[in-house]
Amino acid sequence: MxxxxxxxxxxxxxxxxxxxxxxxxxxxxxxxxxxxxxxxxxxxxxxxxxxxxxxxxxxxxxxxxxxxxxxxxxxxxxSNLPEIARLMKGKQPLLGAKVFSESGTLLGIVDELLYNKETGVIDSLEISGRFLESVFRGRISIPASAVKIFGRDAIIVDNNYKRNMRSIESPAKTKLDTVKSSGKKLFGSTKKATKKLSKSLTESIDEFTENKEQKKENEKSEVKTDEEPKPDNGKSIE
Structure with missing residues (x-):
């Protein structure tokens, strides 16, 4: 693992x-x-x-x-473990070490190492392109097999590193993308709800207008009926 x-x-x-x-x-x-x-x-x-x-x-x-x-x-x-003491005196770079290709291209610095918990063997390097002269922005992963030299001042990888490198998305970017996605969904839901509300209001206004016009028509009809002359019964007033 x-x-x-x-x-x-x-x-x-x-x-x-x-x-x-x-x-x-x-x-x-x-x-x-x-x-x-x-x-x-x-x-x-x-x-x-x-x-x-x-x-x-x-x-x-x-x-x-x-x-x-x-x-x-x-x-x-x-001091009781000569081999480990030798490694410690060498002060080899690890986290924060600069990583160059054999052709002299600065890739970035070592930000993390992935290792096997059972054996301690390092599987890959995670590299951040923090330098202005770096060819990358963000983070990449390079397998340990691409490392040619693990030296005192730098780590050197072969020129074919691009074949096996993998881009790593940072947690901050992932969170930002999630926020953007949530924002788009919220905007979409709000826009949909606004359209629905607008439609409902329009229908209510139309219904109110129709009812008002119908009421006016009814009132006109009633007034007209009241103004009609009563029929003559044939009697005259002397």
């Missing part, structure tokens, strides 16, 4: 043997050769202490709210 790397940050680390929270995730260490998460960096131990790490191989499970490890001793000093 794929998960976003940012969800790891600040997650609790729980020891199953002691039933104790032994820290929170403060960062991740990536192995550029295997392109996978090698370790999780935890809190500093005391004011003058160093950060400690949990090798990814020691992680039992990554849940929605916490990460579990077998026991407290699974957390170690980087």
């Amino acid at each position: 794929l998960e976003k790397s940012k969800t790891l940050l600040s997650m609790r680390i729980i020891s199953l043997e002691e039933g104790q929270q032994i820290g929170r995730v403060r960062g991740i260490v990536v192995d550029p050769e295997t392109f996978s998460i090698a370790a999780l960096v935890t809190d500093k131990q005391g004011w003058f202490g160093d950060y400690k790490v949990v090798p990814f191989s020691k992680v039992m499970s990554i849940g929605d709210h916490a990460i579990t490890i077998d026991k407290k001793s699974s957390i170690e000093k980087p």
